[in-house]
Amino acid sequence: MIFFVVRRSFFAIVLLLIVSAFTFWIFSALPADPAALTCGKNCRPEVIESNRERLGYDKPLVEQYGAYMKGIFTGRTYGEEGSSIHCPAPSLGYSYDRHECVTSLIASTLPVTASIALGAFVLWMAIGVGLGTMAALKRGKWQDRVATGFSVIGVSLPTFFLGLIFIMVFVIWTGILPFPRYVGITENPFEWFMALLLPWFVLAIISAATYVRMTRNGILEVMNEEFVRLGIAKGLPRRRLIVTYVLRAALVPIVTIAGLDFAFLLGGALVTESIFNLPGLGKLTLAAVVNSDLPILVATTMVAAVFIVVANTVVDILYGFLDPRVRAK
Amino acid sequence: MTLLSVQDLRVTFGTADGDVHAVQGVSFDVEAGETVAIVGESGSGKSVTANSLLRLNFGADVRTSGRVLLEGRDVLAMTEDEVRTVRGRDVAMIFQDPLTALNPFYTVGRQIAEAYEVHHPGTSKKVLREIALDSLQKVGIPEPSKRVDQYPHEFSGGMRQRIVIAIALVNRPKILIADEPTTALDVTVQAQILELIAAMQQENGSAVVLITHDLGVVAEITERVMVMYAGRVVEAATVLDAFATPTHPYTRGLLKSVKSLETARHERLESIPGIPPSLINLPTGCPFHPRCSHAASLGGRCSTEVPVLRKVGASSSACHLPDERLRDLLGGAHDR
DSSP states (O other): OHHHHHHHHHHHHHHHHHHHHHHHHHHHTSSSOTTGGGSOSSOOHHHHHHHHHHHTTTSOHHHHHHHHHHHHHHOEEESSSSSOEEEOSSOOOEETTTTEEHHHHHHHHHHHHHHHHHHHHHHHHHHHHHHHHHHHHTTTSHHHHHHHHHHHHHHHSOHHHHHHHHIIIIIIISOOSOOOOOOOTTTOHHHHHHHHHHHHHHHHHHHHHHHHHHHHHHHHHHHTSHHHHHHHHHTOOHHHIIIIIIIHHHHHHHHHHHHHHHHHHHTOOHHHHHHTTOOSHHHHHHHHHHTTOHHHHHHHHHHHHHHHHHHHHHHHHHHHHHOHHHHTO | OOSEEEEEEEEEEEETTEEEEEEEEEEEEEOTTOEEEEEOOTTSSHHHHHHHTTTOOOSSSEEEEEEEEETTEEGGGSOHHHHHHHBTTTEEEEOSOHHHHSOTTSOHHHHHHHHHHHHSTTOOHHHHHHHHHHHHHHTTOSSHHHHTTSOGGGSOHHHHHHHHHHHHHTTOOSEEEEESTTTTSOHHHHHHHHHHHHHHHHHHOOEEEEEESOHHHHHHHOSEEEEEETTEEEEEEEHHHHHHSOOSHHHHHHHHTSOOTTSOTTOOOOOOSSOOOOSSSOOSSSTTGGGOTTGGGGTTHHHHSOOOOEEETTEEEOOOSOHHHHHTHHHHHHHO
16 A cells, blocks of 8 residues: 555656646747746847846756756746845746746735635535435435436536626625625634635535536446345345445545546636636636736646646545555555 | 245336336245245346345336235335344345445455344444354355455455355344355356355255256255246246156246256257247236247137146146146157
């Protein structure tokens, strides 16, 4: 088992190196000149050239990548003594557009996204698995129809539409909730909670829809398994059978997908963050796209990739714990 | 009192294509400690009959009628909670495919212990473990103390079937239902499993209801045999009588289609012409008449009137042929 974990982790690191190199190369191949973007439209060529040198864009690509990777571990200083800019480790570059180290931008936006993702994740797993289980156990009855109906509506609704409807109903019409304004959890937990309530539900409803189906189908499939029949033939009470036999087996694939979905959300919920005006990773990325702020784009892409790769590895390892048949291999 | 008395059992499954009449009026008794075989092709209703004894027929639309009296109590009329106390305690089941019958997520020891604990709540972990170890040893699993903590996928098919048997026997049931217990196994392992079932039966004094399509298996361990066709019992007899003097054309056909040591090397095995009937659109009258070579000799009776089981010598047969012709079934075949 330990060998399994070590090996998976090793592959994860190799994969991350490949992803980072690829990302770096893709963004450097864009027609946008990062140096020209450092000052406005009416910029003198000398300024562009000096900025290019200062930020290291004049060096060969491999060297730039080396400096970038080194910066992650040691921090990085741009420019000569006197007028230099220093980004401490882990440095993910410097945004000339915002005059800020990318790392600190990410550090300030990531908690917002993490708050959104975590709450939405808990909510959607509860709704998705809960409704899915109910639908499967009450197959063909009204509970099943309600849950399946919810699922159909959930998958068909776009995030922005549901988000706007929620704002209209809960904020503008009824005024039950204030317009979301993000406050750190350490500052005021109550306001933090109130601001995130709507985005949590929007994301949860949309994601839960898929999980209702997955859970329902998974449970119905497991119920036809011979080992479940043996469980019944043993005389196991229904509740115990459902929990220790059916759910136990049905949840294994769901946990796998949930891990990846959560990681994906951690990379930034672009639409949700924009609608609810939450200063998270997604909004940072969106602004960077609009402003062609390449250093930020490279960094957010890599951060998102890290989440996915780490989640993948964790899920793989978790799978080994959940399914004894995987452990053996 | 008769241990198990099945009376006029009927099971119908409602499907989109129509009602499937899987079992249509099956009656039989099982006395304590005896072994009874139910033989038939796929779709003859033998498994559905077996499942009915524990109410294990599932589906959106299952209609069951008749009575399944277990020591006088009707299983079909019990509440869910009452059936639960019967399942695994009074009546236990061995399934056909040991590869899928065990829960892949739990150790075999836990699965054996669980079967005991369900009917003996509050048993300590230590005692449960001893029971699991003891059960594994009884069914012939080597190194039980090591194997008890392993998962089903770490065992071979034959070993898994031994574990399924251990689970079934942990509560010393009065009746053991074995639904094709050797079908999914290698031929070499089949005999071992049959011997094990027979040995366990000796030790526990359980009655065994063996469901199979394999006449060799029947000959090996059972005393009485019931032959089912299209949801009905067509012949009931002791194994000796059924093999030596079959009293139903279908039984005769079954016996003739099995290779035996007397079969000459290049002799072709006889087969029963036609295919088993659809359980949705059953033939009128005797369900076997479209495939029966004797039907024509009885005029239209076979296609209009359902034959009932009647005594023919020591056996029971559901055939319209007169007794003397039934007694001569196999003999007639020898003239061929």
